[in-house]
Amino acid sequence: MSVFILVSGPFTDGRIWSEVAGPLRESGAEAHPVSLSREPGADLETHVEDVVRTIDSLAAPEVVLVGHDYAIHPVLGAADRRPERVARIVYLDAGLPQDGDSALALVPDPAVHERLRADGDPGPVPVPQPEEWQRWGSTEGLSAERLRLLSSLSAPQPPRTLTRPLWLTGAAEAVPTSGILCTVGGTNIETVEALVRYGPPQFRKLADPRVGFFELATGHWPMLSRPEELAEVLLRAAAGEGRRLTLPECEPPSAQPFLLDVPELPRVRNGRLDLHLPQRAAGPRPAVLFVHGGPVPRDADPGPRDSPFFLGYARHAASLGVVGAVVEHRLYGITEYARAADDVAGAVELLRADPRVDPDRIALWFFSGGGLLAADWFAARPAWLRCLALNYPVLAPLPGWGAVDERFSPVGALPADGGTLPPLVLTRAGLETPQIAATVERFVNAAEEAKAPMEIIDVPHGVHGFEIYNRTDESREAVTRAVRTVLGHLGS
The missing domain is CATH 3.40.50.1820 (Alpha/Beta hydrolase fold, catalytic domain)
Incomplete structure (x- = not known):
């Protein structure tokens, strides 16, 4: 025994x-x-x-x-x-x-x-x-x-x-x-x-x-x-009993190609920031900064900015005439949101200082666990921030995440007068995990009560990370609509 x-x-x-x-x-x-x-x-x-x-x-x-x-x-x-x-x-x-x-x-x-x-x-x-x-x-x-x-x-x-x-x-x-x-x-x-x-x-x-x-x-x-x-x-x-789990019948996320066909455009690396540049751009262009989720492994290979996922989003934005930027922040654990937030703030400064970028027309786009990093921007509300986008985001610390500083809770950071916020574009996965879905529901209720300007794009049959796991016309349509909505708020 x-x-x-x-x-x-x-x-x-x-x-x-x-x-x-x-x-x-x-x-x-x-x-x-x-x-x-x-x-x-x-x-x-x-x-x-x-x-x-x-x-x-x-x-x-x-x-x-x-x-x-x-x-x-x-x-x-x-x-x-x-x-x-x-x-x-x-x-x-x-x-x-x-x-x-x-x-x-x-x-x-x-x-x-x-x-x-x-x-x-x-x-x-x-x-x-x-x-x-x-x-x-x-x-x-x-x-x-x-x-x-x-x-x-x-x-x-x-x-x-x-x-x-x-x-x-x-x-x-x-x-x-x-x-x-x-x-x-x-x-x-x-x-x-x-x-x-x-x-x-x-x-x-x-x-x-x-x-x-x-x-x-x-x-x-x-x-x-x-x-x-x-x-x-x-x-x-x-005795070795217990329920076993299975992986999805697809390649690992790091190996999945982007679900849209996108051209490979010039990329410039500046520290933790990558810029994907539109062709034949006349003068400084608006920019979208994509902020990955996490926590991610310290030794992830490829890192988020080199993954087909974020290469795809950034190249798609650049193909439509804006600068598609990706920041690789250091959210390696739930205690490291402050460091990741500093990385994002530093990337924003580099982005706005780049002569190829219009510093007064910037959108920030947060994914998954990176959603908590959006809280700082709800509080700051700078005039140059023309749009704030969120894909299947975590919008309040999850159960067991007591180590996350209370600063990183977009639900709590929403101002009473939501009309002072930039336009919000929220993409929801219909088959979201219950704990994350609960934070999104709280956020939506609070945003509606504050009359915040928000457009919701629903993917009814989509799971968390639907761009990878639900490679369907529904998912492609959601990505296309979200990108064009965000670019519309940039005047592009």
Whole structure:
């Protein structure tokens, strides 16, 4: 039978697993809850060593590592150290951290981010009071008594466990994995499958046949709300069960040609900015700056501006007589929106300073997760910004994106007098993922209430990234209409 090492999320220790460990042991399995070090100077490396020591202390040749929430970081670090001893890694309502990521990126409590970003020694993060746990995840299924128990089983979290990056060599990449999703928090298998099919490239590896998924209809602490059901799912995960995901039957997005036939026109590169220039242009021309989504991998090859997708959009704009520009910003994680915003602002300055560009006729066009970067321009509303376009955008931080600064919420940035905004062109995917669709609906309602000038282009049968995944006449018509609408606002 399987040997489980159970590692819990922030604040909590091994005691939180007591009602799960019992059923596991009754089934014939071994269960070893881990209490991570809580001394103030402990960091993520300390916790990795805690898990490694537990692995080394056991006689079993292989173990199943279970990481809940924050604990997936030390679990992955330990698996990287002892890959030959790990039969499976189980992500229990946890994120998908990559090499170099800190746990703080996935902490949903804004107060913790503010505390740990402040100057000086922040000290340990205090244990949430019973009524505060909902800032860390859904408390559905936990009575008031259980919330008090959660606080009583907890201790302050050492700050460097959240801020120190996770360093991985890739040694454990071949280890099978399972994901257990607590669906009341807003994420289910359907959501993950949409990310695999239409989201950033890093999610595509979740379609590996060694990865299985399970759902639990409860909140973020199933070891307290559904302990026996969780034990059953852990046994099934260890046995290799779970739903498998599949990739779409097409080439990866980076290899897909643009859905319109577009000419290859001269391109000029200036730092993070590429300019695609119209032929036989007389005098400075209006420009459209395309802003990609994300987060994207640091080592994406090709990068967004060299992908057929953005080459296609920029060349199409240039073929119609304007400068088609693309900025490659550094949104490598949800904590990096501020840096990405600086990259976009710098690209705008370079664009407007270029003698081939009319600095008073600029449009900004945001895609997907880049939609949050539009918030700055709703607030600034410069006179030269003649149009602001959005394709299947994220318009408020998604569930679990508490690390995103409140500045990056276009829903919240809409002015009360929306008539002072430049014209908005919003292209909506009819089959959008539910979490993103909810932010778009909130934005549309707020924009209509503020009487903002907005044209909506709907793609009823389109998914997120429909230009790649729905290469239909409907999609081509939507792209053509959106481009011509934006150029119309530029007077071109």
